[in-house]
Amino acid sequence: MFRIGLGHDTHRLGPGNGLVLGGIVIPHERQSLGHSDADVLLHAITDALLGAAALGDIGEMFPDTDSANRGRDSGDMLQRAMQRLTAAGWRLVNLDCVIFAQRPTILPHRPRIRERIAGLLGVDIDAVWLKAKTGEGIGPIGQEEAIAAECVALIEQWPQTTNI
Numbered sequence: 001m002f003r004i005g006l007g008h009d010t011h012r013l014g015p016g017n018g019l020v021l022g023g024i025v026i027p028h029e030r031q032s033l034g035h036s037d038a039d040v041l042l043h044a045i046t047d048a049l050l051g052a053a054a055l056g057d058i059g060e061m062f063p064d065t066d067s068a069n070r071g072r073d074s075g076d077m078l079q080r081a082m083q084r085l086t087a088a089g090w091r092l093v094n095l096d097c098v099i100f101a102q103r104p105t106i107l108p109h110r111p112r113i114r115e116r117i118a119g120l121l122g123v124d125i126d127a128v129w130l131k132a133k134t135g136e137g138i139g140p141i142g143q144e145e146a147i148a149a150e151c152v153a154l155i156e157q158w159p160q161t162t163n164i
Protein backbone atom coordinates (compact mmCIF):
# COMPACT_ATOMS: atom_id res chain seq x y z
CA MET A 1 0.00 0.00 0.00
CA PHE A 2 1.18 3.50 -0.85
CA ARG A 3 0.22 6.76 0.85
CA ILE A 4 1.10 10.39 0.11
CA GLY A 5 1.51 13.33 2.47
CA LEU A 6 1.74 17.09 2.01
CA GLY A 7 3.74 19.47 4.18
CA HIS A 8 3.89 23.26 4.18
CA ASP A 9 5.75 25.70 6.41
CA THR A 10 6.49 29.41 6.59
CA HIS A 11 8.95 31.34 8.76
CA ARG A 12 9.65 35.02 9.20
CA LEU A 13 13.06 36.27 8.09
CA GLY A 14 15.12 38.74 10.06
CA PRO A 15 18.65 40.06 10.22
CA GLY A 16 21.08 37.25 10.91
CA ASN A 17 24.15 35.38 9.95
CA GLY A 18 23.39 32.30 7.87
CA LEU A 19 20.18 30.67 6.71
CA VAL A 20 19.46 27.19 8.10
CA LEU A 21 17.78 25.33 5.26
CA GLY A 22 17.49 21.62 4.58
CA GLY A 23 19.89 20.78 7.36
CA ILE A 24 22.74 22.96 6.12
CA VAL A 25 23.69 26.61 6.75
CA ILE A 26 23.72 28.82 3.67
CA PRO A 27 25.74 32.05 3.91
CA HIS A 28 23.20 34.89 3.98
CA GLU A 29 22.65 38.13 5.85
CA ARG A 30 19.12 37.13 6.90
CA GLN A 31 17.95 34.11 8.88
CA SER A 32 14.74 32.23 9.63
CA LEU A 33 13.11 33.14 12.92
CA GLY A 34 11.35 30.54 15.05
CA HIS A 35 11.27 28.51 18.22
CA SER A 36 13.53 25.73 16.94
CA ASP A 37 16.39 26.28 14.48
CA ALA A 38 13.58 27.40 12.12
CA ASP A 39 14.55 25.13 9.22
CA VAL A 40 11.48 25.68 7.04
CA LEU A 41 12.32 22.89 4.60
CA LEU A 42 12.91 20.17 7.20
CA HIS A 43 9.68 21.22 8.94
CA ALA A 44 7.68 20.85 5.72
CA ILE A 45 9.25 17.42 5.10
CA THR A 46 8.52 16.31 8.67
CA ASP A 47 4.86 17.26 8.30
CA ALA A 48 4.60 15.54 4.90
CA LEU A 49 5.93 12.29 6.39
CA LEU A 50 3.73 12.39 9.47
CA GLY A 51 0.71 13.29 7.37
CA ALA A 52 1.29 10.46 4.90
CA ALA A 53 1.21 7.94 7.74
CA ALA A 54 -1.57 9.72 9.69
CA LEU A 55 0.79 9.87 12.67
CA GLY A 56 0.34 13.45 13.82
CA ASP A 57 2.11 16.66 12.91
CA ILE A 58 5.24 18.54 13.85
CA GLY A 59 3.45 20.95 16.20
CA GLU A 60 1.95 18.07 18.16
CA MET A 61 5.23 16.11 18.32
CA PHE A 62 7.37 19.11 19.22
CA PRO A 63 5.14 21.79 20.83
CA ASP A 64 6.63 25.30 21.00
CA THR A 65 5.33 25.50 24.57
CA ASP A 66 7.98 22.93 25.55
CA SER A 67 11.27 24.63 26.40
CA ALA A 68 13.08 21.45 25.29
CA ASN A 69 12.22 22.44 21.72
CA ARG A 70 13.81 25.89 21.93
CA GLY A 71 16.63 26.08 19.40
CA ARG A 72 16.08 22.40 18.61
CA ASP A 73 17.90 20.79 15.68
CA SER A 74 15.26 20.19 13.00
CA GLY A 75 17.30 17.27 11.68
CA ASP A 76 16.67 15.53 15.01
CA MET A 77 12.95 16.31 14.73
CA LEU A 78 12.86 14.86 11.22
CA GLN A 79 14.63 11.70 12.27
CA ARG A 80 12.29 11.20 15.23
CA ALA A 81 9.30 11.54 12.91
CA MET A 82 10.84 9.04 10.49
CA GLN A 83 11.41 6.64 13.39
CA ARG A 84 7.70 6.92 14.18
CA LEU A 85 6.91 5.91 10.58
CA THR A 86 9.40 3.04 10.60
CA ALA A 87 7.94 1.70 13.83
CA ALA A 88 4.51 1.75 12.19
CA GLY A 89 5.77 -0.29 9.23
CA TRP A 90 6.31 2.48 6.67
CA ARG A 91 9.30 3.35 4.52
CA LEU A 92 9.90 6.44 2.43
CA VAL A 93 9.73 6.09 -1.36
CA ASN A 94 10.53 9.69 -2.36
CA LEU A 95 10.18 13.37 -1.52
CA ASP A 96 9.61 16.31 -3.85
CA CYS A 97 10.05 19.75 -2.34
CA VAL A 98 9.73 23.43 -3.29
CA ILE A 99 11.44 26.32 -1.48
CA PHE A 100 9.95 29.81 -1.85
CA ALA A 101 12.64 32.44 -1.27
CA GLN A 102 13.55 35.65 -3.05
CA ARG A 103 17.17 35.30 -1.93
CA PRO A 104 19.61 33.66 -1.63
CA THR A 105 19.72 31.63 -4.84
CA ILE A 106 19.04 28.08 -3.68
CA LEU A 107 20.04 25.99 -6.66
CA PRO A 108 23.82 26.12 -6.09
CA HIS A 109 23.16 24.56 -2.68
CA ARG A 110 20.80 21.87 -3.97
CA PRO A 111 23.33 19.01 -4.08
CA ARG A 112 24.35 19.53 -0.44
CA ILE A 113 20.76 19.91 0.75
CA ARG A 114 19.66 16.74 -1.06
CA GLU A 115 22.62 14.83 0.33
CA ARG A 116 21.91 16.04 3.87
CA ILE A 117 18.19 15.16 3.74
CA ALA A 118 18.87 11.75 2.19
CA GLY A 119 21.42 11.10 4.92
CA LEU A 120 19.01 12.10 7.69
CA LEU A 121 16.32 9.80 6.30
CA GLY A 122 18.56 6.91 5.25
CA VAL A 123 17.42 6.94 1.62
CA ASP A 124 19.20 7.23 -1.71
CA ILE A 125 19.84 10.80 -2.86
CA ASP A 126 17.68 10.12 -5.92
CA ALA A 127 14.69 9.82 -3.55
CA VAL A 128 15.00 13.53 -2.66
CA TRP A 129 14.29 16.31 -5.14
CA LEU A 130 14.22 20.03 -4.59
CA LYS A 131 13.11 23.07 -6.57
CA ALA A 132 13.20 26.75 -5.73
CA LYS A 133 10.97 29.68 -6.64
CA THR A 134 11.34 33.38 -5.95
CA GLY A 135 8.44 35.59 -4.90
CA GLU A 136 8.81 37.72 -8.05
CA GLY A 137 9.73 40.65 -5.79
CA ILE A 138 6.22 40.99 -4.35
CA GLY A 139 4.47 39.86 -1.18
CA PRO A 140 6.18 38.61 1.99
CA ILE A 141 8.34 36.13 0.06
CA GLY A 142 9.37 38.59 -2.63
CA GLN A 143 10.06 41.33 -0.07
CA GLU A 144 12.28 38.91 1.90
CA GLU A 145 10.09 39.10 4.97
CA ALA A 146 9.38 35.36 4.89
CA ILE A 147 10.57 32.04 3.53
CA ALA A 148 8.30 29.06 2.84
CA ALA A 149 8.59 25.46 1.75
CA GLU A 150 6.31 22.71 0.53
CA CYS A 151 6.89 18.98 0.30
CA VAL A 152 5.05 15.91 -0.91
CA ALA A 153 6.14 12.52 0.36
CA LEU A 154 5.28 9.04 -0.89
CA ILE A 155 5.55 6.18 1.58
CA GLU A 156 4.86 2.47 1.30
CA GLN A 157 4.15 -0.32 3.72
CA TRP A 158 7.32 -2.21 4.53
CA PRO A 159 7.98 -5.13 4.42
CA GLN A 160 5.57 -5.47 1.56
CA THR A 161 3.00 -8.21 1.84
CA THR A 162 1.84 -10.07 -1.24
CA ASN A 163 -1.87 -10.45 -1.67
CA ILE A 164 -2.76 -13.32 -3.95
Ligand SMILES: [Zn+2]
Pocket residue numbers: 009010011034038039040043
Ligand atom coordinates in the same frame (compact mmCIF):
# COMPACT_ATOMS: atom_id res chain seq x y z
ZN1 LIG B 1 8.68 25.67 10.92
